[in-house]
Amino acid sequence: MTSLFDSLxxxxxxxxxxxxxxxxxxxxxxxxxxxxxRMPGVAIAIGLGLFFAYFGGxxxxxxxxxxxxxxxxxxxxxxxxxxxxxxxxxxxxEIRKAGGRAILSxxxxxxxxxxxxxxxxxxxxxxxxxxxxxxxxGACTFIVGPVTGTALGASxxxxxxxxxxGVIKTIFVTILTPLLARRIGLDNPQTAMAxxxxxGTTSGVAAGLAATDARLVPYGALTATFYTxxxxxxxxxxxxxxxxxxxx
Amino acid sequence: xxxxxxAVLSICFLTxxxxxxxxxxxxxxxxxxxxxxxxxxxxxxxxxxxxRRGWIDTESESGIRFWSGMYIPVVVAMASTQHVKAALQGGxxxxxxxxxxxxxxxxxIPLLAPKRGHDQGSSNDNP
Numbered sequence: 001m002t003s004l005f006d007s008l009x010x011x012x013x014x015x016x017x018x019x020x021x022x023x024x025x026x027x028x029x030x031x032x033x034x035x036x037x038r039m040p041g042v043a044i045a046i047g048l049g050l051f052f053a054y055f056g057g058x059x060x061x062x063x064x065x066x067x068x069x070x071x072x073x074x075x076x077x078x079x080x081x082x083x084x085x086x087x088x089x090x091x092x093x094e095i096r097k098a099g100g101r102a103i104l105s106x107x108x109x110x111x112x113x114x115x116x117x118x119x120x121x122x123x124x125x126x127x128x129x130x131x132x133x134x135x136x137x138g139a140c141t142f143i144v145g146p147v148t149g150t151a152l153g154a155s156x157x158x159x160x161x162x163x164x165x166g167v168i169k170t171i172f173v174t175i176l177t178p179l180l181a182r183r184i185g186l187d188n189p190q191t192a193m194a195x196x197x198x199x200g201t202t203s204g205v206a207a208g209l210a211a212t213d214a215r216l217v218p219y220g221a222l223t224a225t226f227y228t229x230x231x232x233x234x235x236x237x238x239x240x241x242x243x244x245x246x247x248x
Numbered sequence: 249x250x251x252x253x254x255a256v257l258s259i260c261f262l263t264x265x266x267x268x269x270x271x272x273x274x275x276x277x278x279x280x281x282x283x284x285x286x287x288x289x290x291x292x293x294x295x296x297x298x299x300r301r302g303w304i305d306t307e308s309e310s311g312i313r314f315w316s317g318m319y320i321p322v323v324v325a326m327a328s329t330q331h332v333k334a335a336l337q338g339g340x341x342x343x344x345x346x347x348x349x350x351x352x353x354x355x356x357i358p359l360l361a362p363k364r365g366h367d368q369g370s371s372n373d374n375p
Contacts, residue, residue, distance in 0.1 A: 020321045023328075042320050049327030054336070060329040067328075074325030080284050082322045084261050085315035087288035088295050105360045112356055116349040124341045135341065139349040146326060151268065151280040160335035161342050163327050168346030176354060184357045191361040198353050198360065229292070233285025237271065240281075 009065060016069030023048055038211060042203040043170040046142060050164055058156060076150045083143060083228070090225045098193050102223045105197030106230050112198070113139040114239050117165065129244040131158045136243070137235035138162025139169065141201045144231035151236040170204035177208025186212060189219040196220030200227030253304065253311030260290040 008015065027045035031037055035044075053060030062071035072078070095102065117139030118132045126132055134154040138145025138161065145162025148154075154162075177186070177195075185191050186209075196205050196219065205224040209217045268283020275281065295312075298304045335342075 045324045046327045049324045053332040058331045062329045074329045082319040084287040087291040088312045113349045117345045120345040139345045156331035157334035160330035164342035165346040172350045194360040229288035233282045237282035
């Protein structure tokens, strides 16, 4: 019997696709039935991924022969390719209509998250600009972190921290948005656009706004869509060089 | 055909990465500087331009849409293949940076939100 199943091991990438599909499905069930859709399934799925990776070694679950294909699907080539494809949904005319304040909010949001991440990393013992930039980028979103980390050549350990930082941000945004909505005046499209630009993590923004006022979701999503692209552009370039110059 | 869309995506991807690698060499740094960001920017501009000319139809676009639909699953796979055990030795850094950074950003929202009564076009949703 074992040899029959062993014959499936050569289809490692297909097994990995099935595994990811199962993780996504379980995460959405958890999101729906345990959190009443309040917590985005996406954040739970990535969190579950990190949780399973804990039981592996330096390559996470891919150290297990059955899941070796996860390294192919989760490798940097597939990741970067699929991230770039998400830019197709963004339209320039829409963001132009949103105006200068929306664009400014993107810069402010990325700079603030990056800066906070760098300071946190520095105060907790990281001293090289590559690791610090990766952690700072992770404070933007769970995708800007690993993209920056791979581009700059950070270690897997630091990249894992940056993903976890982004996931915690997404979850926290979801919880905090409805609680703070009134205090920050989040009840009109303009503020929702500024909020989307400053916070940036798309799934967190969408879930947070849905819990506050569903009519505001498209406004927040409009600016948040550009956040990841801007983050992937700014963090491993201008912001990294700025950081390196500051530390030299 | 779907592959046309995927081909357009590939061109933007490769050009962006090339630009990132070139910048890396220009600044004497062994890495890719903003390649993914450049590629996204290219796809936004190039894709928009081709769409307006009618060079990309819905069928070609669905090729790109497939890949953007795979984005979260790919990210889940990526998270599953990190060295998490070593990362946990970094202690509470992810929690501090994630929670603290979020609170910090929330504090900035009122600064960029429109002043009450001065905003235009939002009267419908404004009580």
